[in-house]
Amino acid sequence: xxxxxxxxxxxxxxxxxxxxxxxxxxxxxxxxxxxxxxxxxxxxxxxxxxxxxxxxxxxxxxxxxxxxxxxxxxxxxxxxxxxxxxxxxxxxxxxxxxxxxxxxxxxxxxxxxxxxxxxxxxxxxxxxxxxxxxxxxxxxxxxxxxxxxxxxxxxxxxxxxxxxxxxxxxx
Amino acid sequence: xxxxxxxxxxxxxxxxxxxxxxxxxxxxxxxxxxxxxxxxxxxxxxxxxxxxxxxxxxxxxxxxxxxxxxxxxxxxxxxxxxxxxxxxxxxxxxxxxxxxxxxxxxxxxxxxxxxxxxxxxxxxxxxxxxx
Numbered sequence: 148x149x150x151x152x153x154x155x156x157x158x159x160x161x162x163x164x165x166x167x168x169x170x171x172x173x174x175x176x177x178x179x180x181x182x183x184x185x186x187x188x189x190x191x192x193x194x195x196x197x198x199x200x201x202x203x204x205x206x207x208x209x210x211x212x213x214x215x216x217x218x219x220x221x222x223x224x225x226x227x228x229x230x231x232x233x234x235x236x237x238x239x240x241x242x243x244x245x246x247x248x249x250x251x252x253x254x255x256x257x258x259x260x261x262x263x264x265x266x267x268x269x270x271x272x273x274x275x276x277x278x279x280x281x282x283x284x285x286x287x288x289x290x291x292x293x294x295x296x297x298x299x300x301x302x303x304x305x306x307x308x309x310x311x312x313x314x315x316x317x318x
Numbered sequence: 319x320x321x322x323x324x325x326x327x328x329x330x331x332x333x334x335x336x337x338x339x340x341x342x343x344x345x346x347x348x349x350x351x352x353x354x355x356x357x358x359x360x361x362x363x364x365x366x367x368x369x370x371x372x373x374x375x376x377x378x379x380x381x382x383x384x385x386x387x388x389x390x391x392x393x394x395x396x397x398x399x400x401x402x403x404x405x406x407x408x409x410x411x412x413x414x415x416x417x418x419x420x421x422x423x424x425x426x427x428x429x430x431x432x433x434x435x436x437x438x439x440x441x442x443x444x445x446x447x448x449x
Contacts (some may be wrong), residue, residue: 156427247325272428279429282340283340286337290330290332290333293325293329294329295320297322
């Protein structure tokens, strides 16, 4: 039992690092990312409890990299929201199309969510402008999320299930 | 696989329509033709309060600022969301605590310099502020 816990801690650390690395690797293309794909896939393969911990580590790492900003507070809410939504929809969704749709809606609504968070700090007018100015970025975000998840979800999920079995069976 | 390609094409077409809709209805539009505009720069702690009047055919404030960059001694910084004014009249902001607030005819600007259309007889004020 103790060995299992240590394995879980190591796994959570490694998966958190893959998300940060995945984000940095694509950071040169504005709003095209694989973080959404990874959180959705990790939730399906490793369960929502571990993935929620991963999201907290990921958001905290972002603060270390970019410094503290108000938009980073939103990270502590929006990624757990995606994870819980994925976990809730798991029984209903039967194919990658469902997850690609979740990713698309998540991307299209990303700016709106942050506009709400920002308006708590700077007022509704600022939040409104923030959302309008980011609409094109949201369009790219949602569309790219759909394509990335549709293509990569199944191969990644199968690979991770295989690796998970090997990882836990070798203890 | 064909089903996936079809789904991707549909999403791309919807995105393209969204982009065209944004350009047509939401993004700010410039006004063509000659305009007389005023630029006011205030850096209170340095005693700077300068006013400049220009006749211009440019449609957006950023284009005028770039043309007059040397005269107004402006510096910009490029971000994902566009250009931001980081210095005026030789004064560089401390990015950790200061910025140039923009007023249009005394009202707070709702967008950055790249998206502010120039209108005849408008007054654009840049005032150094702390945050």
